[in-house]
Amino acid sequence: MTREKIPTIFERFQIFMEDEMGPGKLITYGIASSSLFVALYRIRPFAKFKKPSDVPSHFLQSRVPLQGTVMRVEPSHGALLMVNHQPLLPFLNFNNNYLPVKISGVNITGNGISWLQCVVSGKHITFIPIVKEKEYLECIVAMSQKDQDSLKIGEELIKLGLGTIHEPWIKLKDKPIAYKKSLTSAQKWAARRRNGYWHFIKQPTVLWKVQMFLIDKMKMLLPIYIIYVTGLVILI
Numbered sequence: 586m587t588r589e590k591i592p593t594i595f596e597r598f599q600i601f602m603e604d605e606m607g608p609g610k611l612i613t614y615g616i617a618s619s620s621l622f623v624a625l626y627r628i629r630p631f632a633k634f635k636k637p638s639d640v641p642s643h644f645l646q647s648r649v650p651l652q653g654t655v656m657r658v659e660p661s662h663g664a665l666l667m668v669n670h671q672p673l674l675p676f677l678n679f680n681n682n683y684l685p686v687k688i689s690g691v692n693i694t695g696n697g698i699s700w701l702q703c704v705v706s707g708k709h710i711t712f713i714p715i716v717k718e719k720e721y722l723e724c725i726v727a728m729s730q731k732d733q734d735s736l737k738i739g740e741e742l743i744k745l746g747l748g749t750i751h752e753p754w755i756k757l758k759d760k761p762i763a764y765k766k767s768l769t770s771a772q773k774w775a776a777r778r779r780n781g782y783w784h785f786i787k788q789p790t791v792l793w794k795v796q797m798f799l800i801d802k803m804k805m806l807l808p809i810y811i812i813y814v815t816g817l818v819i820l821i
Contacts, residue, residue: 634670635682637722645714648761651724652711656683658701664693665721666705668712685721686712690754690768691739694782697747704728705738715760725764737767744771746781 634640634651644651653668667683693701709729716723727735742748750768754760776783 633672634684634722636684637717637719639684640714640717640722642717645717648713648715650711650713652709653684654709655705655707658698658706659685660698662687662721663691664688664698664701666701666710666712666726668710686726687718687721687723688726688739688742688748689715689723690751690760690765691742691748692751693742693748696781697742697745700742700745700747701738710738711735725761739764740767740771743768744775744780746775746779746783749782 632639640651643649651670653670655666656669657667659665659667662685664687666686666688668686670684705728710726711729712722712724712726714722714724726738728738730736739748743750750772755765755768775781776787779787
């Protein structure tokens with residue numbers, strides 16, 4: 586008689602794991618379920634954030650973009666956007682508590698608050714959390730626009746002279762470098778054009794008046810994109 590082959594330890598383990606009714610499948614399902622729960626916990630698809638402490642710290646570390654609608658603008662702490670946060674997977678929620686969002690790195694003027702109330706209030710925004718304070722969540726904010734690129738709110742406020750760079754913030758090394766550069770560039774543009782705040786800070790020189798005269802004349806003769814590029818060259 587032929588001696589029956591005794592299965593090895595590896596073969597026994599393989600049979601154990603492939604058994605449809607055995608504990609091997611239960612272990613596999615358990616690991617898969619645990620991974621799903623961990624993933625759900627990290628991305629919080631159903632979570633509706635109503636106060637800064639609701640936002641997990643790893644959202645700030647990973648710069649996770651959030652979305653919502655600006656319900657109103659309050660003048661406290663410079664200017665706060667009261668945002669109705671929209672979870673990744675929305676569900677019915679009748680609570681009217683809104684998440685206070687501060688535009689990061691910008692000192693907003695009184696005219697800037699009025700601009701926010703007219704332009705941004707009631708609009709859908711994307712906001713990336715940077716700093717979590719007790720009273721507000723400091724964020725990079727962009728507003729959706731139909732058939733156009735998103736409007737970067739902080740950069741636009743500074744470019745229009747409706748806000749200035751918050752100097753202590755801009756010097757911190759842990760803040761987003763690209764965002765800081767965009768704010769710096771916008772402020773240089775606003776200062777050169779004497780927009781808003783800068784109109785009262787910097788007295789117009791003869792050279793500046795000549796530059797503005799040339800740019801205004803070009804607006805009557807050249808396409809808009811050529812005016813923009815030429816204006817930059819003249820101002821530099």
